[in-house]
Each structure stands twice: as structure tokens, then as C-alpha cells.
Amino acid sequence: MKICCLVKEVPDAAVTKRMDPDSKRLDRSGEKNLNPFDTHAIEAAMQIKEGGTPVEEIVAVTMGPDSAVRALHKAVALGADRSVHLSDAALEGSDVCATGYALAKILETENPDLVLLGQQSDDGECYTIGAVVADHLKMPSLTQVIKMDAADGKLTCERQAEYGYDTVEIDMPAVISVGDAINEPRYPSLKAIMGAKKKPLDTKAVADAGIEADRIGEGGSRTTVLALAEPPQKEAGEVIEDEDTNETVEKIVAWLDERKLI
Amino acid sequence: MRQNGRMAITSVRKPKANPLDFLEIDSRLSDEERLIRDNVRAYAQEKILPRVPDWFEQGTFDSRGVAREMGQLEVLGMHLSGYGCAGASAVSYGLTCMELEAVDSGLRSLVSVQGSLAMFAIWQYGSDEQKERWLPGMASGELIGCFGLTEADAGSDPAAMRTRARRDGDDWVINGSKLWITNGSVADVAVIWAQTDDGIRGFLVEKETPGFSAIDIHGKLSLRASVTSELVLDDVRVPAASQLPEASSLGAPLSCLNEARFGIIFGAAGAARACFEEALSYSGEREVFDKPLSGFQLTQQKFVEMALEVNKASLLALHLGRMKDEGTLAPEHVSFGKLSNTVAAIGVARTARTILGANGVSLEYPVMRHANNLESVLTYEGTAEIHTLVVGAALTGQQAYR
Ligand SMILES: Cc1cc2nc3c(=O)[nH]c(=O)nc-3n(C[C@H](O)[C@H](O)[C@H](O)COP(=O)(O)OP(=O)(O)OC[C@H]3O[C@@H](n4cnc5c(N)ncnc54)[C@H](O)[C@@H]3O)c2cc1C
Numbered sequence: 001m002k003i004c005c006l007v008k009e010v011p012d013a014a015v016t017k018r019m020d021p022d023s024k025r026l027d028r029s030g031e032k033n034l035n036p037f038d039t040h041a042i043e044a045a046m047q048i049k050e051g052g053t054p055v056e057e058i059v060a061v062t063m064g065p066d067s068a069v070r071a072l073h074k075a076v077a078l079g080a081d082r083s084v085h086l087s088d089a090a091l092e093g094s095d096v097c098a099t100g101y102a103l104a105k106i107l108e109t110e111n112p113d114l115v116l117l118g119q120q121s122d123d124g125e126c127y128t129i130g131a132v133v134a135d136h137l138k139m140p141s142l143t144q145v146i147k148m149d150a151a152d153g154k155l156t157c158e159r160q161a162e163y164g165y166d167t168v169e170i171d172m173p174a175v176i177s178v179g180d181a182i183n184e185p186r187y188p189s190l191k192a193i194m195g196a197k198k199k200p201l202d203t204k205a206v207a208d209a210g211i212e213a214d215r216i217g218e219g220g221s222r223t224t225v226l227a228l229a230e231p232p233q234k235e236a237g238e239v240i241e242d243e244d245t246n247e248t249v250e251k252i253v254a255w256l257d258e259r260k261l262i
Numbered sequence: 263m264r265q266n267g268r269m270a271i272t273s274v275r276k277p278k279a280n281p282l283d284f285l286e287i288d289s290r291l292s293d294e295e296r297l298i299r300d301n302v303r304a305y306a307q308e309k310i311l312p313r314v315p316d317w318f319e320q321g322t323f324d325s326r327g328v329a330r331e332m333g334q335l336e337v338l339g340m341h342l343s344g345y346g347c348a349g350a351s352a353v354s355y356g357l358t359c360m361e362l363e364a365v366d367s368g369l370r371s372l373v374s375v376q377g378s379l380a381m382f383a384i385w386q387y388g389s390d391e392q393k394e395r396w397l398p399g400m401a402s403g404e405l406i407g408c409f410g411l412t413e414a415d416a417g418s419d420p421a422a423m424r425t426r427a428r429r430d431g432d433d434w435v436i437n438g439s440k441l442w443i444t445n446g447s448v449a450d451v452a453v454i455w456a457q458t459d460d461g462i463r464g465f466l467v468e469k470e471t472p473g474f475s476a477i478d479i480h481g482k483l484s485l486r487a488s489v490t491s492e493l494v495l496d497d498v499r500v501p502a503a504s505q506l507p508e509a510s511s512l513g514a515p516l517s518c519l520n521e522a523r524f525g526i527i528f529g530a531a532g533a534a535r536a537c538f539e540e541a542l543s544y545s546g547e548r549e550v551f552d553k554p555l556s557g558f559q560l561t562q563q564k565f566v567e568m569a570l571e572v573n574k575a576s577l578l579a580l581h582l583g584r585m586k587d588e589g590t591l592a593p594e595h596v597s598f599g600k601l602s603n604t605v606a607a608i609g610v611a612r613t614a615r616t617i618l619g620a621n622g623v624s625l626e627y628p629v630m631r632h633a634n635n636l637e638s639v640l641t642y643e644g645t646a647e648i649h650t651l652v653v654g655a656a657l658t659g660q661q662a663y664r
Pocket of ligand 1: 375409410411412413414415416417418419441442443444445484485490638641642643644645646647648662663664
């Protein structure tokens with residue numbers, strides 16, 4: 001089988017994020033990193049491969065500016081066999097729908113049996129790319145998957161839900177977005193890092209993948225950001241000093257009760 | 263304008279110095295160097311650091327376990343090529359030492375002794391058979407090596423060593439003892455330097471060889487999370503094939519030390535950085551006289567002095583690393599770096615210690631552990647005085663050792 005992992009370059013977690021009021025977009029300058037959730041997707045692919053299911057190839061796929069090559073290097077250091085970089089000025093300003101469409105077009109050229117991705121990106125936090133991609137590819141999709149077993153062309157997955165988890169069986173090809181509870185990503189070895197640059201990397205422009213120009217970029221996006229507002233200031237919390245534990249418990253219960261939370 | 267500490271709406275991102283990388287030294291590293299550095303940092307901080315205080319308190323170290331872990335990361339002998347070694351650049355090796363020593367000098371010592379002293383000695387001066395026999399296992403961390411040069415009465419002046427190897431038929435018989443040997447009692451192979459009728463030679467002595475024994479040194483107040491031993495060689499008989507064929511003088515062990523010192527230049531900067539960062543975060547939260555400790559002029563002066571030293575030490579390390587990769591690094595440069603960065607790091611550790619007050623003397627914080635460790639780092643691999651003499655000789659053309 002062939003697995004494609006969608007990966008994204010995001011601002012480093014330590015960087016304070018900033019919205020630019022002129023472009024109404026997130027300022028993505030500064031220190032960047034491979035989206036942490038995507039490292040779990042790659043690890044999940046590696047575990048399928050190492051678990052005995054024959055996997056011919058793991059391909060890391062990204063859409064992003066030139067600098068996104070760094071995220072791809074990290075992805076191949078973590079185990080992907082090669083990578084594909086969709087990079088084109090025409091893609092700038094794409095919203096979730098446009099991004100999902102463009103990624104789906106690239107994935108069509110790869111024809112994978114399984115598409116894995118992190119359930120959310122550290123910057124956009126939309127949680128939706130997996131579903132959009134699956135819709136375009138006409139593949140079944142699961143989100144927030146925290147356990148996954150592959151056998152006989154099927155996947156058995158546990159999907160995190162508010163009340164616990166669902167166990168779902170799904171036919172491949174499929175698109176699965178994973179949560180960070182699914183595994184502990186490995187630390188790449190030095191040789192894997194040093195070998196990353198030697199693994200094949202295809203850079204593709206919009207035209208190479210048959211992506212229609214009017215469905216991407218700011219113009220091709222169906223959402224328009226009208227205004228930005230700072231989130232409301234959080235109220236200062238109430239600190240309960242734990243002097244007598246029984247009393248503390250009572251205070252917490254009373255506090256929750258007042259707000260009808262229990 | 264900052265909201266929730268994470269997100270803000272502002273027209274411009276103003277260039278602003280990052281307290282943790284004031285001079286933007288990271289921007290001078292290649293993508294690959296950063297990937298390597300970040301990976302070692304993540305592993306060392308997440309997997310090793312939580313275990314260090316206990317080791318330090320008990321004066322023990324899981325040398326075998328840690329060697330295997332380092333072997334999996336492929337950092338043992340990483341700057342060497344072939345025989346299972348990664349063949350990384352000098353800068354990548356240095357950055358690795360920096361991250362390891364930011365956790366503990368004992369951790370970096372294990373990796374330095376393994377890669378730069380024991381493996382380098384075999385790689386540079388060994389026969390093909392010796393390289394095949396030892397290097398792959400040492401690179402993977404399955405086998406541990408140590409490097410025995412220092413003796414009770416020969417430290418700064420290793421030429422005064424008393425350990426002797428004499429020819430007996432096809433064999434060598436070695437007698438003597440070595441003191442202060444890192445990894446000594448856990449090593450599968452000891453690189454032993456001894457006097458012979460033809461000058462100083464190196465020998466590979468296997469752990470189980472009759473007459474060879476190792477006794478751990480206890481009661482160290484520094485590098486407690488590191489094994490240090492005395493090696494005793496009592497009529498130790500080794501075959502001719504265990505002599506390092508290409509090592510023909512004291513220059514050989516000194517060249518190995520030069521490799522390890524290079525790692526210390528980066529490592530000391532890492533320990534200093536760790537102390538600085540700890541003090542910085544501590545003082546932002548610690549309130550004295552109703553405001554954060556970091557808001558007082560006296561404290562800020564300490565931070566500025568520490569930041570100057572940490573940034574200069576890192577710049578110096580990187581500069582010397584680039585010179586090593588270009589092939590222009592002379593031993594005097596290494597002495598300059600080792601001297602400058604170990605002295606700077608000790609100063610930073612002591613200053614950081616004061617900022618933590620009483621907590622500064624506790625093992626719950628890393629600062630005094632680093633300060634204590636750095637006392638060893640100042641002394642081993644050539645003392646600060648000896649490196650002063652090396653640089654002095656290079657500046658004036660006059661040797662002042664004797
Ligand atoms: C924790 C630890 C681990 C070690 N690991 C190893 C190891 O793995 N392998 C190994 O071979 N060795 C190892 N050493 C030994 C270390 O390299 C020596 O301790 C060091 O070289 C100094 O030697 P010494 O202790 O005999 O001090 P001495 O040489 O006796 O020096 C004592 C003092 O005299 C000064 N001095 C010496 N000569 C002069 C001079 N000409 N002019 C002015 N001042 C001078 C020194 O600078 C120092 O301040 C280790 C040491 C420690 C503490």
C-alpha cells in the first residue's frame with residue numbers, strides 16, 4: 001500500500017502569534033516548525049509499515065512557501081520516503097476549502113491507499129482539512145483518530161469523542177486525521193536527518209497538478225474575513241487556597257453548583 | 263496589545279531581541295544543523311534530564327543505558343566517518359555537545375570520552391582490524407570505551423607517566439595505574455597510554471584481560487552523574503595486535519584530547535545557557551519586596567553580564583566550529599576556546615546561583631549542579647592554567663610550561 005502524509009509548516013509554538021489587520025491573515029514570519037500533530041501522522045504511517053503491512057511508500061505532501069521545504073526535510077527524517085512540495089504564488093491566501101481542493105489534486109496524482117494528517121494545525125486550528133480533502137477524493141474519512149490498526153484493506157480505528165471513543169471500521173482508500181494520543185513520535189537518528197536532503201523532493205506548481213486557478217488563492221476562496229477582534233479578556237480566576245482539604249472540596253463543589261455545572 | 267499571551271492584532275512585527283537567542287545565532291546555522299540540534303535537545307531534555315538529579319544525588323550513572331540511547335540517536339563518534347559513524351560536521355557535533363551539556367556535564371562527558379577520546383584514538387591510530395572490531399559497537403552504544411592517560415603523579419604533564427609496556431615475545435606486558443578515568447569501570451575497552459623503550463604508545467586493553475581492574479572513585483563533589491575510576495594494570499599481557507599501530511608519541515593522545523576539548527567549547531556554552539535560562543525564568547516569577555526579582559537593577563545587571571557571556575561563548579564556539587570544518591583550526595585556537603568558555607560558564611553558573619537564593623543550592627534546580635560540574639570541566643582536558651600557557655606561548659613565541 002501507499003501512504004501519503006499531509007504535513008504543514010507552522011509558526012513555532014514559542015512564537016507569539018500575530019494577526020495582520022491589513023491582510024487579515026496570520027503573520028507566519030519568524031521561527032517555524034513542522035506542525036506537531038503531523039509528526040504523529042508520520043509516526044502512524046511508520047507503525048503501519050513496521051507492523052507488517054506491506055507499505056511500498058510513505059510520501060510527505062505539503063502546500064506552502066519555499067521555507068516549507070524544512071518541514072518536508074523533517075518529515076522525511078522521521079521516516080517518509082520522499083516528499084512533494086506544492087508551491088505557487090497563486091496559492092497565497094487560500095482558505096480551507098481552496099487548500100483542501102489543491103491538496104486533493106496533488107493527492108490524485110499520487111493515488112494513495114491511505115491519507116494521514118494531523119487533526120489540527122498549530123496555527124489555523126481548523127480541524128477540517130481532512131474532511132475537505134476526503135470529499136474531493138470521494139474517500140471515507142475519520143477525524144480525531146487515537147488508535148489505528150490496518151489489516152486486509154481495512155482500518156480499525158478508535159475515534160475520540162466527547163463521551164469516550166467510537167470504534168469504527170473503514171475501507172481503504174481513506175483519509176484519517178490523527179490526534180496526538182495516537183502514538184509517541186520517534187526521535188529521528190542522526191543519519192536519518194543527514195539523509196533527509198538526499199531523499200527525492202518534487203516541487204510542483206499549480207499547473208503541474210491540473211489545479212484550476214479560479215478555485216485557489218484569495219480569489220478562489222469562498223470565505224472572506226470581514227473583521228478581526230481581540231478575544232474577550234478572560235476574567236481573573238478565583239484561587240482557592242488548600243488549607244483544609246475537606247473545606248477545599250466543599251468550596252469547589254459549591255462553586256460548580258452555583259454555575260449549574262454539576 | 264497581547265492577548266492571552268499567544269495572539270495579537272498589530273500592523274507590524276517589530277524586530278525585537280529574543281532573550282533566549284539575543285544575537286540571533288540560530289540564524290547562522292543551516293537547516294540541517296538546526297534539525298540535528300533540535301532533535302538532540304528534545305531527546306536530552308525530555309528523556310535524560312528528568313533522571314539526572316537522582317543520579318547526581320546518589321553519585322551513580324546509568325552508563326550502559328545512556329550509551330545505548332545515545333547510540334540510537336547516532337551521536338557517538340558522530341563526527342567520524344565509516345564503521346557505523348554518521349560523518350557529521352564539526353559544528354553539528356559541537357551543537358550536540360552543547361545540548362547534552364545543557365542537561366549535565368556528565369552526559370556530555372560520556373559522549374566526549376566515547377566519541378572523541380576512545381573512538382577517535384582507534385579511528386585515527388588503529389589498524390583496520392581494530393577499527394572493524396570496535397568502532398561499529400561503540401557507535402551503537404553496545405560497547406563503551408575509556409581513555410587512560412592521567413596518572414596520580416602525571417596530570418598536566420602526561421610525559422611524566424610511569425605506566426610502562428614492555429615487549430615479551432609477540433606480546434606486550436603493561437604495568438602501572440591510571441587515575442580519574444571517565445567510564446573506567448564500565449568500559450569494555452580501555453585505550454591505555456604507556457611508556458615503552460621507543461616512547462609513548464597506545465594499547466587497547468579489553469575489560470576481562472587478567473591483571474586489569476577498575477575501581478570507582480567515590481566522594482566526588484562534581485560530575486557526580488558520571489563514572490570516574492582508577493585503572494590498575496598488573497602484568498597485563500596483550501597481543502601485539504592490540505597496540506595502536508599509528509600512534510608513535512605523546513602527540514597521539516594529545517590530538518585525541520584536542521578533539522574532546524573542541525566539544526567542551528560548545529558544551530560549556532550549553533551549561534552556561536541552561537543556568538542563565540533557569541535564572542531568567544525564576545526571577546520573573548519570584549517576588550521580593552512586592553515585585554518580580556527581575557525588575558531590580560542589581561538583578562538586571564547580573565542578567566546582562568550573563569547574557570554577554572552566554573552569547574559570546576556561543577559565538578566563539580560556532581566560529582571555532584566553522585574553522586574546524588574548514589580545516590583551519592589550530593590547537594591554540596582550541597585552547598583559547600576551552601579556556602574562555604569554561605571560565606565564562608563557571609562565572610555564569612555562580613551568578614545564576616545567587617539569583618535563585620536558597621533554591622540555588624538545591625538539586626531541584628539545575629544551577630548548582632552545573633556550577634559543581636564545571637569545576638571538573640575547568641580542570642580536565644587540560645586545566646585553565648595549561649591552556650593559558652598554550653595561548654601565552656602562541657602569542658609570545660615563548661613556552662613557559664617549565
Ligand atoms: C571528573 C574527572 C574526569 C576525568 N576523566 C579523565 C579521563 O577520562 N582520562 C584521563 O586521562 N584523565 C581524566 N581526568 C584527569 C584530568 O585530565 C586531570 O585531572 C588534569 O589533566 C589535571 O591533572 P592533575 O589533576 O594531575 O592536576 P595537576 O597537573 O597536578 O595540576 C594541579 C594544578 O597545578 C597547575 N599546574 C600544572 N602545571 C602547571 C604549570 N606548568 N604552570 C602553572 N600551573 C600548573 C594546574 O593547572 C592545576 O591548577 C579527569 C579528571 C576529572 C576531575
